[in-house]
């Protein structure tokens with residue numbers, strides 16, 4: 001199968017077929033407009049491939065997710081987040097020497113320019129941490145104007161400092177500086193939770209669980225925020241400005257913001273007597289705007305493999321930390337009822353990665369306001385990998401077309417007749 005044929009009116013068009021390494025088939029429609037004047041119409045890009053990419057493979061029908069050929073289950077069990085960063089951004093798992101160099105570089109670029117601390121003073125006390133994160137990342141481009149590869153390390157190293165400072169600002173505590181002797185995740189926890197009045201020891205259960213969660217969030221091919229990154233980056237915009245738009249895209253409740261929305265939903269159900277059946281009925285009601293947050297996915301028509309791993313982690317972390325969270329029981333009941341309900345079965349709606357992640361974050365003592373920031377911290381290497389791939393491949397400017405549905409040409413009426 002090397003060509004597809006399309007009949008449009010009395011024209012027959014032949015279009016090349018592109019086949020990926022996992023036998024995914026794409027019809028290259030480049031000839032369509034030139035030969036026929038027509039375009040393809042696919043609102044929400046549900047069936048449009050915007051690029052070829054060698055980073056992440058998803059099979060939504062079988063619930064498969066791989067980064068550069070490695071199964072997400074294997075990476076979660078055997079790799080660290082720093083190794084996965086290296087894998088995504090540079091294309092290979094690091095050797096021992098590469099890992100040491102990479103960790104050293106990451107540890108030595110964590111500081112923000114002291115002036116940038118003043119930016120936090122200008123944000124209101126209740127500022128959304130995602131808005132702060134996006135603004136601070138965009139601001140980095142004013143400090144590092146040269147568009148070079150070191151900016152990748154700078155951003156990978158500094159995002160956790162920016163994130164932790166925004167949390168400290170939101171609770172009115174003094175900023176805590178990074179520590180080069182701690183590993184990536186331990187350093188983040190230290191900046192989040194250390195206070196000048198007492199020694200802070202990183203809990204190993206929390207560190208390991210967060211490391212794994214960050215791996216699970218690290219890339220997901222052409223999702224909304226990554227497509228945003230590729231769209232903005234295609235104009236030649238610099239790394240920091242581009243990634244800040246990915247952060248903004250991630251903040252919405254239909255994307256990364258869903259992890260916060262899930263907890264709010266579970267709290268609402270709990271406050272309403274834990275009547276989960278009532279909320280299943282609401283989610284099914286077309287006239288009710290309520291949706292089961294953390295359920296459904298554009299690509300997965302199967303259990304999201306990340307959700308499986310996070311659900312297991314939720315049980316383990318709560319058990320190891322000796323925590324009982326009533327929201328976990330509500331979530332499990334919602335899942336059980338939904339998976340047996342014809343509405344969800346017919347539409348192939350399964351829990352996505354956001355359904356259980358918030359419960360694990362809560363158990364770790366991480367505040368709800370920071371959940372989407374944690375998603376961004378995990379997704380950063382994926383965004384950077386796509387930015388780099390797009391640059392290396394010299395991708396064209398992204399510029400979709402449209403079908404115009406507004407008024408036809410008309411004269412401007414005199415003001416008294418408008």
Ligand code: ACO
Pocket residue numbers: 253254255256258283284290291292293294295296297298299347349352353354
């Ligand atoms: N609760 C109730 N019904 C749902 C849900 C849900 N969570 N998700 C989808 N449906 C229904 C829709 O109403 C629609 O029904 P219909 O065919 O009768 O009209 C059908 O399932 C298909 O849904 P769409 O909205 O067309 O699917 P789409 O692919 O556009 O949306 C999305 C995917 C946005 C994730 C959606 O499932 C949703 O809103 N989920 C809740 C928010 C969420 O968890 N987002 C996180 C996604 S994962 C991530 O970004 C990290």
